[in-house]
Amino acid sequence: MKNEKVVFLTWKKFACLNDYRKPTLFALDLLKQFPHSNFVVDARNGFEDDKEDVEWGFSELLPNISKTDCEYVAFIMPETEDIQDEMDMWTKEFGKYFAVVKAKSFEQALSKINDRILVNVKYAVIPGKRDEFLEKVVENDIITASRAEPGNYKYEYYKPVDSEDILFLMEIWVSNKAQTLHSKTEHYQRLQSLKKEYVTNVTIEKYSISAIV
Template identity: 50%
Template sequence: MSLKDTDKFESDYAKIEYIEKDNVVFHVWKKEAHFDDYRKPVMASLEMLRSHKGSIFIVDARNGFEDVKEDVEWGFTYFLPELKRTGCEVWGFILPEISEIEGEIDLWTNEIEKNFRVIRAEKYEDVFEQI
């Protein structure tokens, strides 16, 4: 079974793929990204979520970072409303038990929880144990 070109994306900052067996759009941050370097991978995830209605969105944020104010505003005013329109209902965060970016994660989680079920886990598989 081959992936469609729209089922994967990779840049210096992130790798995103659709995992059919789990119905997951898996977004892995590789390193800190801002503005277009941040938004292009996020848009790729959004496109995959649109293509695979009702899929689960899992973000591996172990290499996470503090977002700049403009990216947070864009995420809250554009990305999250568009994500809701895809039919996605579950957002998984992969993080260590204690992350260096707890404040950033709390900020996003508080906003995400308004429309999605948020699951935090240390490994990809652990997200599914909580679903």
């Protein structure tokens, strides 16, 4: 769908083997053919849960999709959520490579892809301790774990050129809910402990933004 810049895959019913793999490989080819496209999957009428196909999807399909410049994957879920456990499994796996959103309609999926939450954080660090603080953040796997969350789009620290004791963090999340879930993770709590040890003041700015172009 060129105007929306998405590859849209609709499942009419549960599928397996070639009935599952052919449409997904076709979607992969479209993602390669049309740069800067995101992936929307309508799973309201079925999806896939054959063990061999799941293993193929995790080991072959997703790594190949990750080689495209697709950034977002949106799942349109059934109202009754009959396949919630199955979709949670796929959402978690997709989240290793992409920012993932769930929606109840195609229009809502597009809205969630295009609207994001930007959080700018400014840390005032104990003089002379900025590099040590950042090293501890890395050692505690806070950056990697935050980027691996399905709802994360960007998580990056920056050092300003005009100060040795200030550190900036830019976060972009797919939704307020994703950002809230981030605050409940173990790695977020590890960051809070480090802040008590190294940071004297924190300033936070939060914005709702449209898709980055």
